[in-house]
Amino acid sequence: MRIDIITIFPAFFDALDISLLGKARQTGLIDLQVHDLRDHTHDRHRTVDDTPYGGGAGMVMKPEPWGDALDAVLPQATDAAAGPAVDGPLVIFPSPAGVRFDQAMARELAAEEHLVFGCGRYEGIDQRVVDHYAARTRVRLVSLGDYVLNGGEVAVMAMIEAVGRLIPGVVGNPESLVEESHENGLLEYPSYTKPASWRDLEVPPVLLSGNHGAIAAWRHDQQLERTRRVRPDLLPEANAENTHSTRG
Ligand SMILES: CN1CCCC[C@@H]1Cn1ccc2ccc(-c3n[nH]c(N)c3C#N)cc21
Numbered sequence: 001m002r003i004d005i006i007t008i009f010p011a012f013f014d015a016l017d018i019s020l021l022g023k024a025r026q027t028g029l030i031d032l033q034v035h036d037l038r039d040h041t042h043d044r045h046r047t048v049d050d051t052p053y054g055g056g057a058g059m060v061m062k063p064e065p066w067g068d069a070l071d072a073v074l075p076q077a078t079d080a081a082a083g084p085a086v087d088g089p090l091v092i093f094p095s096p097a098g099v100r101f102d103q104a105m106a107r108e109l110a111a112e113e114h115l116v117f118g119c120g121r122y123e124g125i126d127q128r129v130v131d132h133y134a135a136r137t138r139v140r141l142v143s144l145g146d147y148v149l150n151g152g153e154v155a156v157m158a159m160i161e162a163v164g165r166l167i168p169g170v171v172g173n174p175e176s177l178v179e180e181s182h183e184n185g186l187l188e189y190p191s192y193t194k195p196a197s198w199r200d201l202e203v204p205p206v207l208l209s210g211n212h213g214a215i216a217a218w219r220h221d222q223q224l225e226r227t228r229r230v231r232p233d234l235l236p237e238a239n240a241e242n243t244h245s246t247r248g
Pocket residue numbers: 094095096119120121122123124125142143144145146147148149150151152155
C-alpha cells in the first residue's frame with residue numbers, strides 16, 4: 001500500500017518510523033511519504049492560510065498550496081467532465097463533519113492500493129479543494145470521533161495505525177487480529193499472564209484448566225458481558241432496527 005500524507009507539521013509523523021509501521025515501511029509493505037504543505041507555497045513567508053470570506057474568527061487554509069500538493073501526489077488529474085475516477089487513489093480529509101471512522105472503515109481502507117491524507121489546520125481547508133478533487137477522484141471526509149481536535153494529524157495517525165495493522169504481514173501473528181475489540185462486533189475479553197497470583201489477585205481458574213472449549217466459551221461470555229456493560233450500542237439487537245447504511 002502507498003500512503004501520502006500532506007500536512008504543515010511533517011514532524012508530527014516521525015512516530016511512523018518506529019514499531020510495526022516503521023518495520024512495514026522498511027520492508028516495503030507500506031510506502032509512506034509525508035509532504036510539507038509549505039513546500040507548495042510560493043511566497044517568502046510560505047503562507048498557507050488567509051482570512052475567511054464572510055468574516056468570522058480564525059483563518060482558512062488557502063486552496064492554491066493544496067492544489068499544488070495534491071496534484072503532486074495524485075496521478076495526472078483526470079478531466080472533471082469524465083467524472084470521478086473510480087480506480088484511483090482515495091483522498092481522505094479528516095474533518096469533524098466527516099463520516100465516523102470505525103473498524104469496518106479501517107478494513108475497507110486496508111484494501112485500498114493508495115491512500116492520500118490531507119491534514120487541515122486552522123478553521124479548515126477552503127471547500128473548493130474538496131469540491132475540485134471530488135469531481136476528479138474518490139474523496140471522503142472522515143471524523144475520528146465526536147469531539148474537536150485542532151487539526152487532522154491526530155486523526156490521520158490513528159487511521160494509519162488502525163489500517164496499517166490490518167495489512168497482511170504488518171502484524172506478526174494474524175490470529176491476534178481476529179479476537180480483538182470490534183473485530184467481531186464485541187469488545188475484547190480480559191487478558192492475563194504470569195504470575196497466576198499477583199497481590200492476592202488470581203487468574204480465572206478456567207484459563208489454567210487447559211480445557212480449550214471451556215476457555216473459548218468463557219472468553220465469549222466475557223465479551224458479551226463487557227459489551228452489555230460498556231457499549232450496549234454495539235450489540236446486534238441494538239442494531240437490528242438500524243438496517244440502513246450509515247456510510248456517507
Ligand atoms: C477547531 N477548528 C474549528 C472547528 C472545526 C475544526 C477546526 C480544527 N481542525 C482543522 C482541521 C481539522 C481536521 C479534523 C478535525 C477534527 N476534530 N475532531 C475530529 N474528530 C476531527 C477529525 N478527523 C479538526 C480540524
